[in-house]
Amino acid sequence: MRVDRLLSIILIIAKKRLVTGKDLAEHFEVSLRTIYRDIDKICEAGIPIASYGGKGGGYYIMENYSLDNLFFDKEEVQALMTVMNSINILFGRNQQFNDIVMKFEHLNKEDLKHDKLSINLSHFSMEEELKEYLSLMNKAIEKNRLLIFDYVNRKMEYLERTVEPIRITYSHGEWYLTGFCRIRNNLRNFKLVRIRNIKLGEGFNKKEIDNETIDRILTEGYENRSIKVVMKFTNKIGLQLSEYFPKKSITQDEENNYVVEELYPYEEGLLKYILSFGKECEVIEPDYLRGELKNYLLDILKKYQD
Secondary structure, eight states: OOOHHHHHHHHHHHHHOBBHHHHHHHHHHHOHHHHHHHHHHHTTOOEEEEEOSSSOOOEEOOTOOOOOOOOOOHHHHHHHHHHHHHHHHHHOOOOOHHHHHHHHHHHTGGGGSSOOOOOOOOTTTTTHHHHHHHHHHHHHHHHHHEHHHHHHHOOEEEEEEEEEEEEEETTTTTTEEEEEETTHHEEEEEEEEGGGEEEEEEEOOOOOOOHHHHHHHHHHHHHHTTTEEEEEEEEHTTTGGGGTGGGGGEEEOOTTTTEEEEEEESSSHHHHHHHTTTHHHHHEHHHHHHHHHHHHHHHHTTTTTO
């Protein structure tokens, strides 16, 4: 931990030009005496840190000394910084992540003013809440604190959940919280756009579980509550299907129609999803889903009959 702090101190001073010992102590949440010792160690390692005394003073790195980038070229740093800045905006104050960002910023200060890549990881329906939610979730994961929130599931049921948070994921354009749900007594993924009134709860003893096991349990749970759906699409929409389905799930039949086979949770949300493709889509299998879809459409039609 101390080596990480020493490197971060060097980069903070390099970036800000002049930093007080008090500011460094507050940033790393250590005593001023610890900072003094750290500065001595840095100087012993051959990095020329000097200081001004009195008001307006602080530590600085002597002129003509540069910290060279040994691992990344300018283009690599630029791409990485674009991604990290987007994440940094969402997660807010996180010392470890902010220190990483600062290390990359130092590598190519001038070139980072002209980004060629722009990434927006926010969500149109919760631009204001997203930063607050992610920051709170990140804090809960770091401190092993429960998260309590109201959640709207796929069946449009509004229930309070108590969750032991494990990780935050961004996948297929959506943010998710993965955690152990004490209501369902199992691992669950919670889509952020369906979370309301989130707050921190008490501390808990973290379960030791690796990401590979988490992914396996979540995949098995998804498959167990899913059915295989076969859909046929007209040639008109065919070239757009890769926006919605994995390419390996898309084939063409003898009449040049496009056929998609995928697993989906068996619930009302599936009918709505299929209907979003309009007349360009027809359900082939299973037969009972075709029947449910027909009845669903008839119920909609009744609303428009005079």
